Amino acid sequence: MRPLGVGIVGCGNISTAYCELAPLYRAIEVRACADIDPAAARSRADEFGIRACTVDELMASDDVDIVLNLTIPAAHADLSMQAIAAGKHVFSEKPFVLSLEEGAALIEQASKRGLRVGSAPDTFMGGSHQLARHLVDSDAIGRVLSATAHVMSRGMEHWHPNPGFFYQPGGGPVLDVGPYYITNLVQLMGPVVRVQSTCTTPFAERTVTADPRQVDSVPVGTPTTVHALLEFASGAIATLGTSWDVCRHSQPSMELHGETGSLSLPDPNYFSGEVSLWRSVAEREVLPEFDHPFAVTNYEDQDGTHKANYRASGLADMAEAIHAGREHRCNDSLALHVVEVMTSILTAGQSGSAVDINTRCTRPEPLSADEATAMLASKGQD
Numbered sequence: 001m002r003p004l005g006v007g008i009v010g011c012g013n014i015s016t017a018y019c020e021l022a023p024l025y026r027a028i029e030v031r032a033c034a035d036i037d038p039a040a041a042r043s044r045a046d047e048f049g050i051r052a053c054t055v056d057e058l059m060a061s062d063d064v065d066i067v068l069n070l071t072i073p074a075a076h077a078d079l080s081m082q083a084i085a086a087g088k089h090v091f092s093e094k095p096f097v098l099s100l101e102e103g104a105a106l107i108e109q110a111s112k113r114g115l116r117v118g119s120a121p122d123t124f125m126g127g128s129h130q131l132a133r134h135l136v137d138s139d140a141i142g143r144v145l146s147a148t149a150h151v152m153s154r155g156m157e158h159w160h161p162n163p164g165f166f167y168q169p170g171g172g173p174v175l176d177v178g179p180y181y182i183t184n185l186v187q188l189m190g191p192v193v194r195v196q197s198t199c200t201t202p203f204a205e206r207t208v209t210a211d212p213r214q215v216d217s218v219p220v221g222t223p224t225t226v227h228a229l230l231e232f233a234s235g236a237i238a239t240l241g242t243s244w245d246v247c248r249h250s251q252p253s254m255e256l257h258g259e260t261g262s263l264s265l266p267d268p269n270y271f272s273g274e275v276s277l278w279r280s281v282a283e284r285e286v287l288p289e290f291d292h293p294f295a296v297t298n299y300e301d302q303d304g305t306h307k308a309n310y311r312a313s314g315l316a317d318m319a320e321a322i323h324a325g326r327e328h329r330c331n332d333s334l335a336l337h338v339v340e341v342m343t344s345i346l347t348a349g350q351s352g353s354a355v356d357i358n359t360r361c362t363r364p365e366p367l368s369a370d371e372a373t374a375m376l377a378s379k380g381q382d
């Protein structure tokens with residue numbers, strides 16, 4: 001398979017993981033990078049032996065087939081639109097865009113030009129979440145009736161040297177980390193039809209304690225605790241608790257409850273972790289053997305912990321799908337639906353009224369162990 005050329009725009013924090021992990025996949029090859037700050041592009045290029053260029057040069061490069069948009073959320077829509085206008089496919093980090101209107105315009109332009117649009121998260125393609133998908137699809141818990149998901153912490157000012165953008169519109173726990181949880185709920189339970197929520201902003205300002213820090217405090221312009229109720233087209237319902245005002249909690253990351261059993265899932269922010277199945281009140285069931293390449297530990301995180309990290313698998317799947325002429329898993333209709341769910345949760349929290357969701361998507365295809373293995377084959381092999 002001829003790998004498609006990838007050009008990265010946005011050479012910050014997460015670009016390192018993409019540059020480290022992209023070589024795993026046969027369908028992609030990172031060739032160039034650009035940033036509004038030329039020094040950031042130069043530094044990433046030197047580190048990984050790729051070409052540094054300006055954003056305009058990258059968009060005009062013949063060897064770039066896909067623009068990988070790793071800029072800050074507020075720049076996602078503009079940069080992705082620029083890539084489409086330049087005739088490139090585009091894959092964006094989450095959140096895909098900040099409004100339904102931005103996303104719809106982008107998708108319309110891409111479809112006119114026959115180009116693909118994709119977006120993170122791709123963690124639902126991880127081994128544990130695919131095991132959960134397999135269990136749901138093989139009726140291990142019967143029809144799914146309800147779910148809970150929780151993503152709650154003390155916020156960002158304890159580790160990020162300059163966390164201002166996290167606390168402004170476009171940030172907050174729903175848009176920043178919500179994509180992982182909502183996308184995984186949708187891959188397991190299908191599309192959402194209505195949301196309700198309540199939200200609060202307990203602190204007008206956050207004191208930055210990160211070491212080192214670039215600022216002493218940041219103002220807060222978006223809700224930092226948002227609890228939502230989601231109604232799915234299937235009739236199932238879910239509770240989603242998100243907060244950056246929680247000292248510590250012991251809620252499970254995600255649970256699904258079906259007619260005949262319950263399923264406990266690991267944190268959808270990661271590719272692997274323990275999956276548990278209960279088919280009676282007392283007994284946890286031993287799960288069937290489920291070898292999946294995207295559950296294998298392969299990465300040492302900045303904090304020294306070892307994890308399964310298959311970031312860029314969604315991008316690689318999009319490149320495979322372009323070759324094969326099939327739909328990619330981290331596709332535009334899934335990403336747009338998740339954006340509508342997230343922005344509607346915020347609207348519902350502010351208005352106090354339920355909000356109907358108008359977009360629909362189908363669940364992305366499951367990713368079998370064999371398909372994941374093929375994605376990891378050496379370049380040049382089919």
Ligand SMILES: NC(=O)c1ccc[n+]([C@@H]2O[C@H](COP(=O)([O-])OP(=O)(O)OC[C@H]3O[C@@H](n4cnc5c(N)ncnc54)[C@H](O)[C@@H]3O)[C@@H](O)[C@H]2O)c1
Nearest residue numbers: 010011012013014035036037040070071072073075093094
């Ligand atoms: N850092 C993480 O651990 C992480 C994890 C998952 C997802 N993400 C997502 O990835 C994206 C990037 O996050 P990050 O942590 O790398 O941010 P960052 O601030 O470290 O890097 C963003 C980079 O984009 C550049 N940039 C901003 N506007 C630009 C523009 N208009 N044109 C060109 N370059 C521009 C900045 O100069 C910066 O180098 C965000 O959407 C974030 O939500 C980050």
